[in-house]
Amino acid sequence: MAETRQLVNWAVRLKTSDLPRATIEKTKRLYADWVVCGIAGAPYRVITGLTVMADAVGGNPSGACTTFSGPGRPPYWAAYLNGGAGHVVEQDDLHNASVVHPATVVFPAAWAVAQATKATGAEFILASVVGYEVACRVGILLGREHYKVWHSTATAGTLGAAAAAAKLLGLDEEKTLDALGSAGTQAAGLWQFLATAADSKQVHCSHAAGTGVQAAYLAQAGVTGAHDILTGDRGLFVGSSHGTMDPSVLVPTSGVFEVDATSFKYHASCRHTHPSADALLELMSKHGLKPDDIARVDCGVHQPALDVLGPAAAAESVHQSKFSMGFVLGVLANGQSAQLADFSDARLGDAAVRKFQAKVHMHLDPGVDAAYPKAWTTRMVITAVDGTKYETHVQTPKGDPGNDLTDEELLTKWGKLVEYSGNKKVDVGVLAKELLALEDRKSMDNIL
Amino acid sequence: MAETRQLVNWAVRLKTSDLPRATIEKTKRLYADWVVCGIAGAPYRVITGLTVMADAVGGNPSGACTTFSGPGRPPYWAAYLNGGAGHVVEQDDLHNASVVHPATVVFPAAWAVAQATKATGAEFILASVVGYEVACRVGILLGREHYKVWHSTATAGTLGAAAAAAKLLGLDEEKTLDALGSAGTQAAGLWQFLATAADSKQVHCSHAAGTGVQAAYLAQAGVTGAHDILTGDRGLFVGSSHGTMDPSVLVPTSGVFEVDATSFKYHASCRHTHPSADALLELMSKHGLKPDDIARVDCGVHQPALDVLGPAAAAESVHQSKFSMGFVLGVLANGQSAQLADFSDARLGDAAVRKFQAKVHMHLDPGVDAAYPKAWTTRMVITAVDGTKYETHVQTPKGDPGNDLTDEELLTKWGKLVEYSGNKKVDVGVLAKELLALEDRKSMDNIL
Numbered sequence: 001m002a003e004t005r006q007l008v009n010w011a012v013r014l015k016t017s018d019l020p021r022a023t024i025e026k027t028k029r030l031y032a033d034w035v036v037c038g039i040a041g042a043p044y045r046v047i048t049g050l051t052v053m054a055d056a057v058g059g060n061p062s063g064a065c066t067t068f069s070g071p072g073r074p075p076y077w078a079a080y081l082n083g084g085a086g087h088v089v090e091q092d093d094l095h096n097a098s099v100v101h102p103a104t105v106v107f108p109a110a111w112a113v114a115q116a117t118k119a120t121g122a123e124f125i126l127a128s129v130v131g132y133e134v135a136c137r138v139g140i141l142l143g144r145e146h147y148k149v150w151h152s153t154a155t156a157g158t159l160g161a162a163a164a165a166a167k168l169l170g171l172d173e174e175k176t177l178d179a180l181g182s183a184g185t186q187a188a189g190l191w192q193f194l195a196t197a198a199d200s201k202q203v204h205c206s207h208a209a210g211t212g213v214q215a216a217y218l219a220q221a222g223v224t225g226a227h228d229i230l231t232g233d234r235g236l237f238v239g240s241s242h243g244t245m246d247p248s249v250l251v252p253t254s255g256v257f258e259v260d261a262t263s264f265k266y267h268a269s270c271r272h273t274h275p276s277a278d279a280l281l282e283l284m285s286k287h288g289l290k291p292d293d294i295a296r297v298d299c300g301v302h303q304p305a306l307d308v309l310g311p312a313a314a315a316e317s318v319h320q321s322k323f324s325m326g327f328v329l330g331v332l333a334n335g336q337s338a339q340l341a342d343f344s345d346a347r348l349g350d351a352a353v354r355k356f357q358a359k360v361h362m363h364l365d366p367g368v369d370a371a372y373p374k375a376w377t378t379r380m381v382i383t384a385v386d387g388t389k390y391e392t393h394v395q396t397p398k399g400d401p402g403n404d405l406t407d408e409e410l411l412t413k414w415g416k417l418v419e420y421s422g423n424k425k426v427d428v429g430v431l432a433k434e435l436l437a438l439e440d441r442k443s444m445d446n447i448l
Numbered sequence: 449m450a451e452t453r454q455l456v457n458w459a460v461r462l463k464t465s466d467l468p469r470a471t472i473e474k475t476k477r478l479y480a481d482w483v484v485c486g487i488a489g490a491p492y493r494v495i496t497g498l499t500v501m502a503d504a505v506g507g508n509p510s511g512a513c514t515t516f517s518g519p520g521r522p523p524y525w526a527a528y529l530n531g532g533a534g535h536v537v538e539q540d541d542l543h544n545a546s547v548v549h550p551a552t553v554v555f556p557a558a559w560a561v562a563q564a565t566k567a568t569g570a571e572f573i574l575a576s577v578v579g580y581e582v583a584c585r586v587g588i589l590l591g592r593e594h595y596k597v598w599h600s601t602a603t604a605g606t607l608g609a610a611a612a613a614a615k616l617l618g619l620d621e622e623k624t625l626d627a628l629g630s631a632g633t634q635a636a637g638l639w640q641f642l643a644t645a646a647d648s649k650q651v652h653c654s655h656a657a658g659t660g661v662q663a664a665y666l667a668q669a670g671v672t673g674a675h676d677i678l679t680g681d682r683g684l685f686v687g688s689s690h691g692t693m694d695p696s697v698l699v700p701t702s703g704v705f706e707v708d709a710t711s712f713k714y715h716a717s718c719r720h721t722h723p724s725a726d727a728l729l730e731l732m733s734k735h736g737l738k739p740d741d742i743a744r745v746d747c748g749v750h751q752p753a754l755d756v757l758g759p760a761a762a763a764e765s766v767h768q769s770k771f772s773m774g775f776v777l778g779v780l781a782n783g784q785s786a787q788l789a790d791f792s793d794a795r796l797g798d799a800a801v802r803k804f805q806a807k808v809h810m811h812l813d814p815g816v817d818a819a820y821p822k823a824w825t826t827r828m829v830i831t832a833v834d835g836t837k838y839e840t841h842v843q844t845p846k847g848d849p850g851n852d853l854t855d856e857e858l859l860t861k862w863g864k865l866v867e868y869s870g871n872k873k874v875d876v877g878v879l880a881k882e883l884l885a886l887e888d889r890k891s892m893d894n895i896l
Contacts (some may be wrong), residue, residue, distance in 0.1 A: 044670055049666060052665075053669050054663040057522055057564075058522055058524050059506075059522030093583065116504075150687055181641065185637055186637070186651070190682055190684060192633065192677050194682070195676060195682070198626070200674060211655075213505055217501040218497060220504075221501050223651065224647045224648075225648055226640035226641040234596070234638055237451065238597055239598055240687060326538075
């Protein structure tokens with residue numbers, strides 16, 4: 001319990017003046033990146049489904065909080081709808097060590113509560129930094145055993161969303177502990193949906209963001225929660241993980257922020273494919289290889305890549321195609337880039353991609369696995385048709401801290417996402433300028 | 449997966465004409481019992497807290513669905529608020545074998561959706577029977593290992609709520625499987641809150657009922673869920689239980705209904721205290737014992753009684769006092785009945801109760817433990833001040849099928865609950881008549 005309280009004490013005391021310039025800049029870029037994901041995701045069938053449900057059971061009330069899906073909503077529903085919308089195109093950020101996508105659980109909660117509380121852009125940034133820290137540290141605590149069955153973005157994310165919301169509500173230490181207690185006891189999300197590529201990944205993000213908002217408002221309303229929800233003997237770790245718990249990972253390091261350890265996604269596929277994607281592009285470019293020069297690709301990966309990508313190997317649906325290592329590498333081999341538009345019903349029938357897909361093999365690489373999740377690496381061997389072997393070891397995939405996207409690359413990514421959405425009302429240059437001036441905003445309304 | 453599909457196939461096909469008269473009567477009595485619990489629970493601080501949260505984040509929309517807490521709400525919020533309100537006085541029903549309180553997760557969901565869909569009373573009863581069956585069978589599947597850390601009413605209850613809602617929406621087999629998938633992947637609720645007697649028990653019931661409603665409407669809107677959410681290798685059992693899974697317990701037995709295996713609560717304390725409560729009353733009455741005649745009470749109980757009641761043994765708060773075996777037996781020894789009004793701030797200072805409390809000891813009885821959870825029994829030894837030992841073995845506590853409450857006992861219970869609520873608008877005789885005529889109702893509106 002002491003460690004959870006230390007984390008909460010840190011969260012309650014954190015001030016904008018404690019944030020380094022680089023951390024503020026990084027948070028703004030992550031937020032902008034996520035907003036564009038939400039714009040691209042809003043038209044998706046599953047997000048429409050969430051909206052239909054919200055209208056049916058939520059009473060379709062008008063509200064002040066922005067959503068990607070249409071009219072303003074009250075805070076819970078805005079957070080709920082934006083959580084799913086920001087994740088569905090699978091281009092939102094990832095925090096390596098926790099295997100949590102923090103943006104799409106923290107930002108929808110913080111954004112909704114910031115509008116409801118009339119917070120400034122600077123206050124929104126501060127609350128988001130807090131939310132990232134909590135989501136990521138809880139994800140690290142729950143660990144790899146948890147991630148085998150539980151979707152950490154959903155579980156740890158519920159606490160991150162609650163922490164960001166609690167910060168905006170100005171809750172004190174006891175009430176913030178209550179909020180995390182109510183969040184942790186409602187945290188959920190199982191990987192079972194992968195077996196049939198069901199729509200739960202978005203539902204999980206919606207649930208985490210919406211429930212986090214509820215948890216913070218419950219605490220404000222005097223509803224108490226378990227203060228030792230993470231490390232207690234009937235808490236979240238014991239209930240959903242195995243092995244040895246290391247509560248010390250919950251305690252922030254002074255002056256260091258998990259926001260800064262968060263990666264941007266570059267390729268429009270599952271993050272577990274990214275180190276291999278970079279390896280393929282590197283080897284093909286360096287050795288001047290064309291798809292037909294290649295007889296076989298061996299990707300030495302970490303175990304969770306096998307767990308998550310394995311069921312989607314055949315790439316029978318558009319969603320699965322983003323999780324199929326063979327399909328993703330087939331797209332890259334034939335076009336040097338894997339954007340959202342490359343994962344479509346039409347592309348599922350691309351013979352060149354399918355031909356390359358059959359050449360791709362994944363296997364467990366013990367060194368790659370040992371480095372995970374702190375580092376997402378790959379060891380790739382390409383065997384050419386002439387028998388030559390080409391090998392590389394990607395240690396810092398593109399988008400990771402240390403191999404950051406340039407402003408130009410980010411703008412290009414965002415432009416393609418907006419273009420893909422078909423939303424003609426959004427000028428990505430104007431939007432980017434608006435979003436990147438976030439800390440000077442008087443309010444979080446009317447950003448889109 | 450086959451067993452989950454069999455359960456769903458049964459649920460989709462079940463018709464009112466399949467229900468025996470006794471099952472319909474039982475369902476009506478359980479519903480009436482729960483409605484009275486909700487009336488008594490509505491004024492509680494925690495329920496007011498839930499309502500404040502709903503107003504803040506739900507936009508306080510008006511809606512057609514009845515709540516115990518005030519104005520009508522849309523279906524999600526009605527189910528959410530009624531879930532907590534129906535449980536907070538701890539007088540709602542219990543299904544022994546699953547250790548699930550089905551009423552307060554199934555009825556709020558079914559009631560809200562029945563009003564939204566303008567279902568008849570008969571359709572509401574049918575959907576409730578389906579919800580009970582699913583909640584109870586899922587609870588049996590998850591089992592004792594799950595219950596050690598997870599609150600089964602919350603987890604299994606989410607699926608029961610979804611099943612009842614799906615039945616009222618008329619979903620087919622595939623969509624009902626989607627609904628259970630979305631429900632199961634959002635199922636949550638940890639016992640950690642017991643350590644500090646936090647308010648999560650009500651939050652869990654609200655979450656289960658509300659999320660169940662969302663899950664059914666998501667399925668109706670085309671949002672898919674994992675069809676093998678219970679028994680799949682990354683499903684709910686694997687994620688939250690241990691040991692050997694027996695999927696066959698999911699399959700209903702023709703003509704037998706879990707509604708009929710559900711118990712009414714008689715004493716206003718935690719159900720784990722009830723067999724011992726009955727044992728004490730039996731021995732005191734049979735042997736003419738007064739509190740001061742008794743030197744020591746030994747309760748031989750099942751392990752979960754030690755787990756759930758242990759942290760509350762000191763009875764430092766009103767909530768804990770309902771979970772303290774010593775306090776509960778102290779109340780009964782000094783007044784022969786344990787009603788809601790016996791658990792109050794004033795009563796916490798009752799010297800006679802506190803004196804008796806100190807004489808009470810719990811220990812694990814292997815035979816009692818082996819019979820659990822199918823049977824909730826106790827083996828009690830009272831040692832009198834003169835050294836005489838009196839012993840009994842309660843096998844069917846009051847309120848269990850086989851030791852049912854009479855109509856008069858139920859009316860007395862309900863009358864005391866309404867009296868306790870201070871709600872002067874409710875005439876319990878009129879209400880009971882109304883509720884027990886449920887199958888003839890054209891709609892589920894305006895019952896209160």
